[in-house]
Amino acid sequence: MGFHARHGSARVGFETRLDWSLDREIGIFPTRPRVRVGHETSMDDEQIACFNRAQSQRFDELHRRFLEPLPADVIERMERIVAAPEIRPGETVLDVGTGTGALVPLIRRYRPGRVIACDLSANMLEQVARLHPDVERHRVDIRDLELPRTSVDVVFMNGMFGNIADKQGALANVGRMLRSGGRVVISHPEGRRFVAGIARADPFPITPLPSPEQAEALLRAAGLAVRDYIDEEKLLICLAIKA
Numbered sequence: 001m002g003f004h005a006r007h008g009s010a011r012v013g014f015e016t017r018l019d020w021s022l023d024r025e026i027g028i029f030p031t032r033p034r035v036r037v038g039h040e041t042s043m044d045d046e047q048i049a050c051f052n053r054a055q056s057q058r059f060d061e062l063h064r065r066f067l068e069p070l071p072a073d074v075i076e077r078m079e080r081i082v083a084a085p086e087i088r089p090g091e092t093v094l095d096v097g098t099g100t101g102a103l104v105p106l107i108r109r110y111r112p113g114r115v116i117a118c119d120l121s122a123n124m125l126e127q128v129a130r131l132h133p134d135v136e137r138h139r140v141d142i143r144d145l146e147l148p149r150t151s152v153d154v155v156f157m158n159g160m161f162g163n164i165a166d167k168q169g170a171l172a173n174v175g176r177m178l179r180s181g182g183r184v185v186i187s188h189p190e191g192r193r194f195v196a197g198i199a200r201a202d203p204f205p206i207t208p209l210p211s212p213e214q215a216e217a218l219l220r221a222a223g224l225a226v227r228d229y230i231d232e233e234k235l236l237i238c239l240a241i242k243a
Helices: 020-025 045-067 072-083 104-108 122-131 167-177 192-201 212-221
Strands: 004-007 092-096 114-119 136-139 152-158 178-188 224-232 235-242
Touching: 045 122, 072 104, 072 152, 072 235, 092 104, 092 167, 104 114, 114 122, 122 136, 152 167, 167 178, 167 212, 167 224, 178 192, 212 224, 212 235
Parallel strands: 004 224, 092 114, 092 152, 114 136, 152 178
Antiparallel strands: 178 235, 224 235
16 A cells, blocks of 8 residues: 555444434434445445435424534544644645535634535534535435535535445545545544444444455545545544645
8 A cells, every 4th residue: 555554542442422423323313124225235226315305304393403502522632633634725625525514614723725515414514504604415325416626625524424225436526626635524523433333233333443454445446546545443534635
């Protein structure tokens, strides 16, 4: 691999914890027939549409829970996530799966010229409009977001990559929208083991976060090169760059 994967001293196995993150991510979807989405398989368009409608509906119902204050340690890890792509003043930043806009105040510290939020949930985006009225908002699957070619400098995919049905299609579109030298960050402030536990326990088809090898293959197919992969017990940051 052409990058350095940095692994923290994570515990062996997944420890189920009823804390802030687990309460929001495990068991929040009603039981339904499972359609598993692996790193090498995909849903058809009808399944993707059904999947996205179900996510939109459920997160519409839960959006107020995402307005609660975040624990200090989660905020600290999110600060590391936002620092990873080294946003420069005036750049255009896209926050995919923005939710209620938790990353937006951290992104603003770097004085971007334009901040764009993308989410499937109308209620989540309503909160973004209320809290951050200057942020441009799009209610759409990232695979189908129609921003102009080479119009974005930085893309965050934080805490949501396992929820994407068509990961290859999503990353291909991200690669299309990124300028040369643009950066994409796939991240989660609770780490890979946490998401793997959700994938095993939740009836909704959430997938584990990619390993270094999987990330390199997925991103390379989209014209992106992995530059850093930080894998700690409670943090994943995968940084890739468009040539």
